[in-house]
Amino acid sequence: MEKASLKDIARIANVSVATVSYALNNSSQVSEVTRAKIKKIANELNYIPNLSAQNLRTNNSNLICAIVNTYQGNFNGDVLQEIQDILERKGFQLLAFSGSIPDIVKTDIIDGVLMLNYRADSTELQQFTNTLNKPIVFMTNEINTANSASVVIDNRLGIKYLFDVLKKSKNERICFITGDDNSFNSEQRYNAAKEFYTKSFKKNDFSQHVYSGQYDPIVTYQLGKRFLENDQYDAFLCFNDDMALGIYHAASDLNIKVGKDISIVGFDDSYVSSVVSPGLTTVQVDKKEWAEEVVNQYLELKASKSTNKVVKLSPKLILRGSVNQ
Amino acid sequence: MEKASLKDIARIANVSVATVSYALNNSSQVSEVTRAKIKKIANELNYIPNLSAQNLRTNNSNLICAIVNTYQGNFNGDVLQEIQDILERKGFQLLAFSGSIPDIVKTDIIDGVLMLNYRADSTELQQFTNTLNKPIVFMTNEINTANSASVVIDNRLGIKYLFDVLKKSKNERICFITGDDNSFNSEQRYNAAKEFYTKSFKKNDFSQHVYSGQYDPIVTYQLGKRFLENDQYDAFLCFNDDMALGIYHAASDLNIKVGKDISIVGFDDSYVSSVVSPGLTTVQVDKKEWAEEVVNQYLELKASKSTNKVVKLSPKLILRGSVNQ
DNA sequence: AGCCTGTGCACCGTGAAAGCG
DNA sequence: CCGCTTTCACGGTGCACAGGC
16 A cells, blocks of 8 residues: 555545645634544545655654764763653654764754754854754753753863862872863863862862873773872762773772772763762762753744753762762 | 755756756756856855755655664663764764654655664564555564564574573572563573573573563662572673673672672673673674664665565673673 | 635645757 | 756645635
């Protein structure tokens, strides 16, 4: 059986194509009797509207596209899933893209865009937003454009919590492990860490104690092993939990006790942080709350084309055993 | 500036719409001079073809849709990313869906479907495949339908490796931790485990030693804690790595040494298995190879509408320190 | 006249067959 | 045969309008 079209239904129901269209779209221009008849036939033919045709005519799909830098890692997946759940309940369909911004996003098929951890500099994103001409919600960048909004983590506050915890611990030789260079979150965390370090220790050597773990536990493991063998640091502030795990691994290799000999803190509160021993002290952003705010902002943008707005979400400190205090 | 269409370009270039279309699609029906002129104008106008119109006309998008049960967890994300990378290189665009099968998949916008870990019984999937009328590659189910193919893990072989390792170890009181009930992989692993257990120990009490960890490390942690407190088991065969981590956690709480007092094996070789201490013995499916085979099968299906085919990928045993031997 | 129900038709942007000089 | 144009169809939408009561 080939795909049924409005024309097929019209022929069988003995009405015009327009009537079928009205009937299926619940317009009041059709009597209830006719509508029922048409719906019945449509059902029997297993009719599925042709989205391309619909969209060509109306310029309006209910498709929202989330663009992420990668599907890998715990963070993006968790957030995507939360957003997906919310949108599904509201009758939208979320599709996800990873990698470079695909052409399809620029076409009329997509109604709006959510952007998570996408790696690009601000001017590039500005330009993209301008040419795109549909609502965008940024989740990791603060962009100032009409028709866009940002819902981001308050990275500064998160780093403040973590830094304060380490300051209070007996391990004070702090090493900072950043994510990769293209990450906006990592950049913000870096700036915050620098601020608190400089203010607190009254020293200007912050940059000497920063290393890039590229958000990768293996890379971080190698860094950690080197530092611990030389007893160079005894406290590690990692810009995400995965990297913190790398330090755990290095410590374990060298028979060094996390939470006693050294202190480690992470960021994100991914599931691993509660499963390792001792548990990893980290900061948590409520992903459900985040997802809800993102969807809210999206709907507002779509409804009103209102100007941009930046919402900051406050993370919470999750204390576990990885800090010696 | 509003969206430019072929018509706009045609007006400016002083040619017909058809010529513009030919020119941009590199047809030989246009002189090089005209083509260059038209391409230049298209570029200046920032022309982006309207996918809906294109698709309506050609019934052919280059969009492939991956459907997963969830974006969460390490496994799906890793696989999605590999597929994405390959398809991007080949000029296709992959979009991902999570949750129930969305309407859009049934429309002409989507050329084909890849299905990973989707939870449904076989008859439902059969029916879906039949009505869909486009190529589908299943990655976790073996389905017998025309216009579909399966590229799946050889779960039996993987379980055989793991079981043999545990058999050789000094810890022989084996407990099996399964994933959730809807998972086809978990079901296959269960059957294989039962087969090897029964054959090897010549006992019929397999089902007494099987517990569902629901692919969840927290659930598994609680199970593990109970078993270890009662010294009920000293070997754990977990149907994925995340759950194995739950056992690690329980062992650590009770000061029990993994790799000595107890043995643990996992499945998947996700990144955590190399980061924990001692490293987790597990089996690995080469995700890159898997992704490549999936894409191959998809392209073959698309080209030839060939009948179904099942490809099984052999996992490899990855020995680390979590087994006492 | 005015309401109700249904129809004819132009149109969205593109691709390709057929026609033409 | 080359290079370009005319014309039409894809599937659906919604305006303007027609005809009946």
